[in-house]
Amino acid sequence: MITMDDIIREGHPTLRKRAEEVSLPASNEEKKILQKMVEYLIHSQDEETAEKYGLRPGVGLAAPQINVSKRMIAVRTHDHNDELIELGLYNPKIVSHSVETTYLEGGEGCLSVDRMVEGEVPRYARIKVKATTLEGDEITLRLKGFAAIVFQHEIDHLNGIMFYDRIEGNDPHKQSLPPKEVM
Ligand SMILES: O=CN(O)C[C@@H](CC1CCCC1)C(=O)N1NCCC[C@H]1C(=O)Nc1ccccn1
Ligand code: NI
Secondary structure (H helix, E strand, C coil): CCCHHHCCCCCCHHHHCCCECCCCCCCHHHHHHHHHHHHHHHHHCCHHHHHHHCCCCCCEEEHHHHCCCECEEEEEEECCCCCEEEEEEEEEEEEEECCCEECCCCCCCECCECCCCCCCCCEECEEEEEEEECCCCEEEEEEEHHHHHHHHHHHHHHCCCCHHHHCCCCCCCCCCCCCCCCC
């Protein structure tokens, strides 16, 4: 089973790589890994099991977080109709999204980040995601609310993006340059 020992933390280079597409049908090895990722979420959301194995509860997990640089994510949360979403997905892709943005009250955390990082993380309010399920079916998901935020957090991991990169004022593209000589 996956435990916290298998989850790499910020500073590990794999978290900053673009993960590779999974060529489908997935290999048995890839299926096994994705199944274990879903199981991590189930175990981590069961109080007794989480306590027993010291698991931090998670509603999502991306393969790079267990040092597997492949485009695979697991999600276990509820949608806006309170229906359970429990999925292992290959090659998830946001195919369209709202202009409107939203954010998680109180900010976001990450199993790969052992510290609190304050600040709102802007996310699209609604997204349409296409992916292939663990079972091999191509699906299209229309998500909003918390589920939409979870999927965006996970898909960011596949592109080497950490949630705090998106907090205002943390623009990763603006390298701090030495002050210009005053003319
Ligand atoms: O990439 C995947 N990860 O890093 C696991 C993260 C993914 C979520 C962070 C924000 C959106 C997706 C995760 O699940 N957590 N982050 C660390 C704290 C525990 C947990 C969490 O936020 N739980 C939660 C939050 C709100 C309501 C219910 N539960
Ligand atoms: Ni994360």
